[in-house]
Amino acid sequence: xxxxxxxxxxxxxxxxxxxxxxxxxxxxxxxxxxxxxxxxxxxxxxxxxxxxxxxxxxxxxxxxxxxxxxxxxxxxxxxxxxxxxxxxxxxxxxxxxxxxxxxxxxxxxxxxxxxxxxxxxxxxxxxxxxxxxxxxxxxxxxxxxxxxxxxxxxxxxxxxxxxxxxxxxxxxxxxxxxxxxxxxxxxxxxxxxxxxxxxxxxxxxxxxxxxxxxxxxxxxxxxxxxxxxxxxxxxxxxxxxxxxxxxxxxxxxxxxxxxxxxxxxxxxxxxxxxxxxxxxxxxxxxxxxxxxxxxxxxxxxxxxxxxxxxxxxxxxxxxxxxxxxxxxxxxxxxxxxxxxxxxxxxxxxxxxxxxxxxxxxxx
Numbered sequence: 001x002x003x004x005x006x007x008x009x010x011x012x013x014x015x016x017x018x019x020x021x022x023x024x025x026x027x028x029x030x031x032x033x034x035x036x037x038x039x040x041x042x043x044x045x046x047x048x049x050x051x052x053x054x055x056x057x058x059x060x061x062x063x064x065x066x067x068x069x070x071x072x073x074x075x076x077x078x079x080x081x082x083x084x085x086x087x088x089x090x091x092x093x094x095x096x097x098x099x100x101x102x103x104x105x106x107x108x109x110x111x112x113x114x115x116x117x118x119x120x121x122x123x124x125x126x127x128x129x130x131x132x133x134x135x136x137x138x139x140x141x142x143x144x145x146x147x148x149x150x151x152x153x154x155x156x157x158x159x160x161x162x163x164x165x166x167x168x169x170x171x172x173x174x175x176x177x178x179x180x181x182x183x184x185x186x187x188x189x190x191x192x193x194x195x196x197x198x199x200x201x202x203x204x205x206x207x208x209x210x211x212x213x214x215x216x217x218x219x220x221x222x223x224x225x226x227x228x229x230x231x232x233x234x235x236x237x238x239x240x241x242x243x244x245x246x247x248x249x250x251x252x253x254x255x256x257x258x259x260x261x262x263x264x265x266x267x268x269x270x271x272x273x274x275x276x277x278x279x280x281x282x283x284x285x286x287x288x289x290x291x292x293x294x295x296x297x298x299x300x301x302x303x304x305x306x307x308x309x310x311x312x313x314x315x316x317x318x319x320x321x322x323x324x325x326x327x328x329x330x331x332x333x334x335x336x337x338x339x340x341x342x343x344x345x346x347x348x349x350x351x352x353x354x355x356x357x358x359x360x361x362x363x
Contacts, residue, residue: 030356031349031356031357036342038340039286039288043284045281049275049277051275052273058197061197062191063089066188066189067091069185069188072086072183072184074195080171080197088169100160109150112147112150115139119139171197175199177195178269179195181194205273208250208252209277214253217242221280222277223238224275237275239255278326292330303318303320306343313357315351
C-alpha cells in the first residue's frame with residue numbers, strides 16, 4: 001500500500017471515531033425529550049400517616065371455673081372454626097355430679113308417678129264416698145310436692161350438665177391461635193387467660209390521624225395503604241369507622257380502614273402500615289407531572305418548556321412557584337399557564353436555547 005493510501009485510511013478511521021464520539025443529540029439535531037401539558041386539576045391535600053394492622057375480633061379465652069388442664073387441643077398458629085374445642089379441663093368430678101343429679105331426677109320422677117297414681121285411686125274412691133275428702137287433699141298435696149321436687153332436681157341436673165360443659169372451652173369464632181399460655185397439668189383459676197384467638201380473614205388497619213382532619217374525612221376520601229410486608233405495592237382502602245375520640249397527648253384520632261383487594265393479603269395483626277389520604281381542598285389550579293420539576297440547591301424550582309418561535313423547537317427554562325404535591329402531580333402557583341407543554345423526560349441536562357425533538361409515541 002502506498003503512503004498516500006495509508007494516509008487516507010488513517011484519516012477515514014479518525015473521522016469515524018470522531019463521528020462516534022459526537023453525542024447522539026448533536027447527530028440527530030436535538031435532545032430527545034418527552035412532554036406533557038400543564039393542566040387545570042382539582043388540588044388535593046395529601047395526608048400521610050402511619051397505622052397498625054388489627055384483627056376485627058380478638059378473644060382471650062378463659063374459664064369460669066377452676067380446674068386442672070387435661071388437654072390443649074391447638075398449637076400456636078393453628079386455625080380454628082366456631083365451636084372447635086380448644087382446652088379441656090379434668091371433668092371427672094363434674095361427670096359424677098351429673099350422674100348423681102340424673103339419678104336423683106329419676107328417683108323423683110318415680111315418686112311423682114306413684115303420687116299421681118295414689119291421687120287417681122283416691123279420686124275413684126271419693127266418687128263412691130269410700131274415702132274421706134281430707135285424704136284426697138293430702139294425696140293431691142303430696143303429688144304437687146313430688147312434681148316440685150322433680151322440677152328442682154331437673155334444674156340441678158341441668159346446672160350439673162352446664163358445669164360439665166364448662167370444662168371444655170370452645171373457639172367462639174373462626175380464627176387463628178395467636179397466644180397459648182397454658183399446658184396440660186397446670187391448674188387454672190376462673191377468669192385466667194388460657195388461649196388467645198384472633199380473626200384474620202378480614203383485617204383492618206387503624207390509622208392515627210391528626211385531629212384537624214376529622215371533619216374532612218368523609219366516606220369517599222381516597223386512601224392508599226403501603227406495607228413493609230408488601231414492598232412496592234399500593235392497596236386501596238375504604239373507611240370502616242371514624243372513632244370520635246381524640247388522643248389528648250398525640251392530638252390524633254383513630255381512623256379504621258379496610259383494605260380492598262381481590263385476594264386475601266399476606267398480613268398479620270400487629271404489622272405496621274403507612275397510609276396516604278387524599279383530601280379534597282375545594283380548589284382547582286394548574287398542575288404538572290412531578291417529573292417535570294427541576295430543583296436547584298439555592299432553592300429555585302424551574303420547569304423546561306418549548307420555544308417554537310423559530311424554525312426548530314428549543315428548550316426554554318421557566319422559574320415557577322410550587323404548591324401541594326399530590327398523586328404524581330405538583331401544583332404550580334405562578335410562572336406557568338395551563339396548556340403549556342413541559343418536559344417530563346430528558347430535562348436533566350438541558351441548556352437554554354438547546355434544540356430538542358419530541359420522542360415518538362411508544363419509543
